[in-house]
Amino acid sequence: MSKSVLELTPVQAVACCSPLTREPLSAETAERVMPLVKAIADPVRLRLLSLVASHADGEACVCDLNDAFDLSQPTISHHLKLLHEAGLLDREKRGVWVYYRVNRSALGDLAALLGGVTT
Template sequence: MSKSVLELTPVEAVACCSPVTREPLSAEQAHQVAPVLKAIADPVRLRLLSLIASHQDGEACVCDLNDAFDLSQPTISHHLKQLFDAGVLGREKRGVWVYYRVNSAALGDLVALLGGVAR
């Protein structure tokens, strides 16, 4: 159920403690969370995220995603890598195609972290 500390995503390790309202984030905590926010703080990547999340079965093939944008294939691949490296997306290769899906846990932790401030 609960993972070892070493398996925690950066955001999990911070979100587990307390929302941002209660106690100021340490510099270290801030440096862990910021990259995840940076990953989704881009119009293209936000759309990628919502496209994948709202897609059939919660996963989407890169081929589908490419068509949704007026951008080159390498650029989309680059953005997907950003999201993957940040832990926001998971990927699975099936044959020739690569499928991405949203890592709900990572986003959930972000929401938990920000939720404290929100209300």
């Protein structure tokens, strides 16, 4: 089974405003960023992303994340898989465990897209 890889192009932001408020997003940019936004739209996945990012050394084993949720290990693994497929998490198998690390580039794309938005 072939996995598709989301290729991200950095989103350029100006100090005064985010791309969202500077001009309308192009259809191409919206399509490129949509999988990232969709992946973090779930509260469990958003928390998992935060837990991995804030974990010691910036990486966490799935075994380190299970206790933070009242969910089964397979459910946690499924959410981690979706975050990985969206490009937000990198993963590395070590023995029987899989370790996850935040993809800083993808997180930077989200931050640049939303950064500077004020109410």
